[in-house]
Amino acid sequence: MPKHRFVTIKDIAKVLKISVSTVSRALRDTYDVNQETRTKVMEAAAQMNYKPNYNAIGLAKGSSHNIGIVIPFITNYYFSTVITGIQEVAFSKGYNIILFISNDSPERELSIIQDLSISNLDGLMVTISSDSDSCEHFQKIIDQGIPVVFFDRVANKIKTSKVMQDDFYGAIEAVEHLIENGYKKIAHIAGPKGLIFTERRLQGYLGTLKKNDLPIREEWIIHSGFSQVHGEEDTRQLLNLDERPDAIFAVNDRKAIGAMLVLKTNKIAIGKDFGVVGFTNDPMSTIISPALTTIAEPALEIGRKSCELLIKHILKKNFIFEEVIIPGRLIVRESTNRHFIA
Amino acid sequence: MPKHRFVTIKDIAKVLKISVSTVSRALRDTYDVNQETRTKVMEAAAQMNYKPNYNAIGLAKGSSHNIGIVIPFITNYYFSTVITGIQEVAFSKGYNIILFISNDSPERELSIIQDLSISNLDGLMVTISSDSDSCEHFQKIIDQGIPVVFFDRVANKIKTSKVMQDDFYGAIEAVEHLIENGYKKIAHIAGPKGLIFTERRLQGYLGTLKKNDLPIREEWIIHSGFSQVHGEEDTRQLLNLDERPDAIFAVNDRKAIGAMLVLKTNKIAIGKDFGVVGFTNDPMSTIISPALTTIAEPALEIGRKSCELLIKHILKKNFIFEEVIIPGRLIVRESTNRHFIA
DNA sequence: GTGAAAGCGCTAACAC
DNA sequence: GTGTTAGCGCTTTCAC
Numbered sequence: 001m002p003k004h005r006f007v008t009i010k011d012i013a014k015v016l017k018i019s020v021s022t023v024s025r026a027l028r029d030t031y032d033v034n035q036e037t038r039t040k041v042m043e044a045a046a047q048m049n050y051k052p053n054y055n056a057i058g059l060a061k062g063s064s065h066n067i068g069i070v071i072p073f074i075t076n077y078y079f080s081t082v083i084t085g086i087q088e089v090a091f092s093k094g095y096n097i098i099l100f101i102s103n104d105s106p107e108r109e110l111s112i113i114q115d116l117s118i119s120n121l122d123g124l125m126v127t128i129s130s131d132s133d134s135c136e137h138f139q140k141i142i143d144q145g146i147p148v149v150f151f152d153r154v155a156n157k158i159k160t161s162k163v164m165q166d167d168f169y170g171a172i173e174a175v176e177h178l179i180e181n182g183y184k185k186i187a188h189i190a191g192p193k194g195l196i197f198t199e200r201r202l203q204g205y206l207g208t209l210k211k212n213d214l215p216i217r218e219e220w221i222i223h224s225g226f227s228q229v230h231g232e233e234d235t236r237q238l239l240n241l242d243e244r245p246d247a248i249f250a251v252n253d254r255k256a257i258g259a260m261l262v263l264k265t266n267k268i269a270i271g272k273d274f275g276v277v278g279f280t281n282d283p284m285s286t287i288i289s290p291a292l293t294t295i296a297e298p299a300l301e302i303g304r305k306s307c308e309l310l311i312k313h314i315l316k317k318n319f320i321f322e323e324v325i326i327p328g329r330l331i332v333r334e335s336t337n338r339h340f341i342a
Numbered sequence: 343m344p345k346h347r348f349v350t351i352k353d354i355a356k357v358l359k360i361s362v363s364t365v366s367r368a369l370r371d372t373y374d375v376n377q378e379t380r381t382k383v384m385e386a387a388a389q390m391n392y393k394p395n396y397n398a399i400g401l402a403k404g405s406s407h408n409i410g411i412v413i414p415f416i417t418n419y420y421f422s423t424v425i426t427g428i429q430e431v432a433f434s435k436g437y438n439i440i441l442f443i444s445n446d447s448p449e450r451e452l453s454i455i456q457d458l459s460i461s462n463l464d465g466l467m468v469t470i471s472s473d474s475d476s477c478e479h480f481q482k483i484i485d486q487g488i489p490v491v492f493f494d495r496v497a498n499k500i501k502t503s504k505v506m507q508d509d510f511y512g513a514i515e516a517v518e519h520l521i522e523n524g525y526k527k528i529a530h531i532a533g534p535k536g537l538i539f540t541e542r543r544l545q546g547y548l549g550t551l552k553k554n555d556l557p558i559r560e561e562w563i564i565h566s567g568f569s570q571v572h573g574e575e576d577t578r579q580l581l582n583l584d585e586r587p588d589a590i591f592a593v594n595d596r597k598a599i600g601a602m603l604v605l606k607t608n609k610i611a612i613g614k615d616f617g618v619v620g621f622t623n624d625p626m627s628t629i630i631s632p633a634l635t636t637i638a639e640p641a642l643e644i645g646r647k648s649c650e651l652l653i654k655h656i657l658k659k660n661f662i663f664e665e666v667i668i669p670g671r672l673i674v675r676e677s678t679n680r681h682f683i684a
Numbered sequence: 685g686t687g688a689a690a691g692c693g694c695t696a697a698c699a700c
Numbered sequence: 701g702t703g704t705t706a707g708c709g710c711t712t713t714c715a716c
Contacts, residue, residue: 351709364687
C-alpha cells in the first residue's frame, strides 16, 4: 500500500515545460495569463488528477479553507439542520467546516476556543453555550483578525454579524394565537436568563399580554434550561400553583413536549382545556399526540445565511457587520384546538 | 483591526537565543533535548501564547490533523449522536473533524470524494449512501494510502476497519420479544436491499421465525427507504393484504413510527392487537403514544470506536483491520404490551 | 544536545 | 504574459 506522492504544480510545469508560477496563475484564473496557456494547464491538471494542497496554500496565503463551528449540541433537530445549511454553502464555496461541540458547557467552550490554533481557521461561526456570561474569548479572536459570526444564541456585547430567527415577533404570533383561541391565563416556560433570544421571546410574550389586557403574573413565568425534563419540571411547578394557568407558551418544542407529557399524566385535556404552543417545529411536534402548535424556525436558512455572511467577512476585510433576522411562521396543530378529541 | 502575526517557533528561538530546530524538538517532546532547555522552551511557549500552525506542520510532515466524515444526513438522532462520539475522541486527540453531508445521494457522495483534496485529510470515516452500489471511489482513496473506516452502513467489498451495531442479534431479540408476547404473524418493513445492515436485520428476522416454526410470507417483507413516510407506505401495503400480519418489526424507529401512525388512523389497537418494534431508540420512540419498543443502538460508542480505530490506522501504517460489532439492547415499551390502554 | 540548512507545495513580488 | 526567487512555519537530515 504505497503512499502516493500527489501531483503538484511542479509536475504540471515540468510536463508542460513552463514555470510553476504560470501554472499557479492559470489554475487560479488570474487574468494575466494567455488563454491558450491556461487551457493547456487546465487540461493537464485535470488529466493528471491534480488536487491542490491546502496546507501549502494556507501556509503561503496565511489562510486555510476551514471554518469552525462551535455549537452546544448537534443531537437536536434545530442545530443539526442549521449545520446542514452551513455545510451546504460551505461545500459549494470550497470551504471545509470543522465541528466543535461544547456540550453547552462554558468551560468546554472556553477550552475549545483557547486550544484552537486560530491560524488553522479562516473564520468561526458560533452559538454560545447557555450561560457563557463572559464572551471575551470571542472578542479576543475577533481582535486577532479572524471573522466570527454568531447565530441563534448570540453574544450581545460583541460587535459582529449575527443571524437569528425573529424571536420577538414569533413569540407575539404564538401568544396572539393562544388568545384568539380563548386561552386567558397564559404562562411562559422560558429558557435561561441572559440569553438574548430567551429575552426576546419573553418580551414578545409580555408585550402581547399587555396589549390584550391580560394579567401578567410572575409565578407564570419560569426560567430554566432547554430540555424536555426542564419543561416537565416547570409545568409541575405551574400546576402546583393556587391559580393555575390555562395555557403554556414554551420557549421551544422540547420544553413544550415536556409540558404536554405532564399535562397528560395529570389528565388535563390538551387543546380543549389547556393550550400549548412551542417554538422550533421539531419533527417531534407532529409525532406527539395531540400534535403541537408551534412557531417554525428557519433553521436551514439560518445556517445558510450565517455561512454566506462569514464567507463575505473572510473575503472582504472590512465588510460591515450585518444583523439578519429571519421570520418564522406559526403552524397550527391540535394542541391549541379547543375541539380536539384524542 | 490589525491582523496579528502569530507567534512562531522562530520568535521563541529568538527570545531564548537558541535555534528553531531545538525549539521544534523541545515542543514535540523528542528525547534528544536537554531537560532544562525543554522546560525553558515550554515556558516561553506558554507565556508567549504560542499556537502551532497546522498548515505548516501538515506541509512539512505531509499530514494535516484533519479527519473527514462522509455521512448521508445529520438531522437524525442516530447520525448526530455518532458524530458527537466521533467529535469527542477526535478533539481529545487533537484532530479536527471535517463534515461532508451526502444527502444520501450516491452522486453527491462521489463528487465529495472526488473533490476532496485528500492531501488535506489524514483519514476518512464513512457511512455510505443508501444505494451506492459502486464503491471504487473509496477503494481508490485507500489505495492512495489514506485510511478509511466505515461505520453503520459499510461497504461489503472493501477491506478496511468497520464498526457496526449487532444487527443480526438485535433483530433476533426484537422478533423473539414479539413472539414471546404472542404475536404470530410478524411482518418486517426493511431498508433498501443491498445494504449490509438491512440484510443482517432481515436474516435475524428470518432465522427467528424459522426457529419458532412461524410462517415466512414474502408479502410480509417489504423493502423500501428509511423514512417515516416509507414506513407509512409499507404499512398501508401490509394492511391491504388479504392475510394481514399482527405485528411489525421495523428496520428503524422512523419507519416504526410511520407504521404506528397508519395503524392509529386505521383504529388498530397498538399493543393489544398489533405489536410494533423498532430499531435505534430515537428519543421520538418515547414521545409517541403508545411508546415504542425498540432495540437501542450504541450510537455514541460507534462514533467513539470508529474514531479510535481510524486514529490507530493513521498512527500505525500497517495496523490490521478490525471489524467491531457493538451490541444493542432491547427496550420494552408499550407498543408490544398486550395490556396497554391508551 | 544543538545548530544550519534544505525542503514540504504554493503564492506573490519583482524582473524581463 | 511568463520566469525567477524568496518565503509562509515547520520538520528533519546532517554536521558538529
